[in-house]
Amino acid sequence: MLRTLDIILIVIMTAVAAVTYTIKHQAELKLEEVRKLEAEIKLERDTIDLLRADWALLTQPSRLQKLITSYQGELQLVPTESTQLTQASELPMLKADLPVFDPADKDKDGKVSDKEAKAYAKTIVADVDADADKINTGSVKPE
Structure with missing residues (x-):
């Protein structure tokens, strides 16, 4: 005769065996995935x-x-002249580095209105764009 304890132990052993098999199967799948990834990396x-x-x-x-x-006839390549090179200090300021407003434009409360700040930023950007067109590096002949 089987006792209740024997039945419980058989059920527990069967459950442990099923869990062990599942873990082993998942580990084999992961190992196969790792091998595929290693093959892709080697490729x-x-x-x-x-x-x-x-x-x-x-x-x-x-x-x-x-x-x-x-292809000299089609390309018309010539060596770079020293006048075509420029220093970083000669380049115009980045638009991101521009000030957003002029401190002189503050009102009596010490604040700058959005309208004034936008107008000032547009003026500065236009000035920088105009200055950028005036840089003469010698790489492009002036029109």
């Missing part, structure tokens, strides 16, 4: 190596010189 690394080799081949100075001489 991507091989592709990167191949592309680097292609890039090294395409940018060889001797090859580029042959292309320049072949």
